[in-house]
Amino acid sequence: EDANGQFEMNWDYDDALVTADRHAFFKYMTRSIAEKHGFRATFMPKPFMDLTGSGCHAHVSLWRDGQNVFSDRSDEIGLSQIGYHFIGGLIHSADALAALTNPCVNSYKRINAPRTTSGATWAPNTVTYTGNNRT
Numbered sequence: 001e002d003a004n005g006q007f008e009m010n011w012d013y014d015d016a017l018v019t020a021d022r023h024a025f026f027k028y029m030t031r032s033i034a035e036k037h038g039f040r041a042t043f044m045p046k047p048f049m050d051l052t053g054s055g056c057h058a059h060v061s062l063w064r065d066g067q068n069v070f071s072d073r074s075d076e077i078g079l080s081q082i083g084y085h086f087i088g089g090l091i092h093s094a095d096a097l098a099a100l101t102n103p104c105v106n107s108y109k110r111i112n113a114p115r116t117t118s119g120a121t122w123a124p125n126t127v128t129y130t131g132n133n134r135t
Helices: 016-036 081-092 094-101
Strands: none
Touching (some): 081 094
């Protein structure tokens, strides 16, 4: 999306297993089509030091009886107490979650990477919460 040859792939939300299947199939399909045309597709997190790395982010919600339990229209930013507690759990467990969200050594090369040609790394390097933290 930021470096040469990158783009953002979006699909509608679904349960975790369907979403994981879509993610795995997308990567397989992309590699297969690239190979067919003599190219190589990589999802390596940081293949080039001077370009923005590849990443994967997820939008997470929790639903009960057709209602998003993270939503509360009476809250200043629209977040329920359960939503705030969920964020607190993520912050509390961020160091441990890094083992899942950074599955290979190359993933860690994005964290605190030098500025890229575009000036962005799009990789979180601190445990924070704000209403619009783009990293």
